[in-house]
Amino acid sequence: MKSKLMFEKLLTTIAILVAGLVFDSATAVAQTDIMSAIQGDDAKSIKLLIKNDTKIVSQPLPQNRMTPLQFAIQNGKVEATRVLLAVGAPIGNVNNQKQTPTDNIKDIEFAKIKDHSLKLDLYLPEKTEKSALVVWIHGGGWQEGSKKDCKLDWLTEHGYSVASISYRLSQVAKFPAQLHDCKGAIRWLRANSSKYGFETNHIVVAGSSAGGHLAALIGTTSGNEQLEGDVGGNLSQPASVSAIIDYYGPTDFILRSKTQPSRANEVGSVVYNLLGGGADKKVELAKLASAAHHVTNDDPPLLIFHGDEDKTVLIDQSEAITKIYKSKGLSVQMNVLSGKKHGGADFYQGENRQRVLKFLDEVLKPKS
Secondary structure, three states: OHHHHHHHHHHHHHHHHHHOOOOOOOOOOOHHHHHHHHHOOOHHHOEEEEEEOOEEEEEEOOOOOOOOEEEEEEOOEEEEEEEOOOOOOOHHHHHHOOOOOOOEEEEEEEEEEOOEEEEEEEEOOOOOOOOEEEEEEOOOOOOOOOOOOOOOHHHHHHOOEEEEEOOOOOOOOOOOHHHHHHHHHHHHHHHOHHHHOOEEEEEEEEEEOHHHHHHHHHHHOOOOHHHHOOOOOOOOOOOOOOEEEEEOOOOOHHHHHHHOHHHHOOOOOHHHHHHOOOOOOOHHHHHHOOHHHOOOOOOOOEEEEEEOOOOOOOOHHHHHHHHHHHHOOOOEEEEEEOOOOOOOHHHHOHHHHHHHHHHHHHHHOOOO
């Protein structure tokens, strides 16, 4: 029994070292002391100081129990992603446990393309079991930005799980790689839903700017073989979604090539870099990359936010898809923020936050 206990503690120490966690020698037990405590079977005396993003916390460990690590297992590789503060089961059982809620789990690899790792972050509510899932896609002109910039992580306060995903930027790969990556993330989330506890029968996808563009495409291209891809595998899982939230994203590159050619046609512009050429020259690819050109009668409800002073993505982009949605009798709500430009806190606070909550309640409530 004692040897089994020592083995479990040894596994824990190895996992801690693999995770690359930082031990502050001024206030925490040194690694050599941890090894001594393990050898002396005295786990009760150990305190670990763990740096986790912006805060530092210390956790005493009861005798015979070690703080469990959450693991992301990808392609046979085990990665320690976060240390739970609550005392749980021995490390030997952790791979078979469900993730504990009220945690942010960062940098989970959902796919690897050659040497390029695609990762996502999970923001989990206090009660994860059967929580609805919202997938967030960051903006940045398809050439910058990060999953770290998750505008909807506050949804955990209202019982939602949120996944903020990454995708290959335009300097790494051209369209439709970005869409393939996002759909690969959704398939991975469905395949791994039981591990984390959230429900994936009805996923909502959301994004801002370039992320809004990709969110709208995900919602309007379900089943399009050319745009599904096979990133990350899990091909038995669908990449479809039940609703879209689009914050000031472009939806029609053909229109943009006419009303905003500096951003759609010129060499070095964001759309040029995404497509590998101007939208006025690569017309078919530009249509393929435009949600407004994919809308069909069975597309999911759409919620839009756009500032009427936006000079980065003109408001005609949101107006275009709104018009098409309405012509097909589909559910669409376009919220115009008077005097607002491209982004800013007002899009995600106050009444606009309430609009999101109301929309989620409407699209996710059971249909009678």
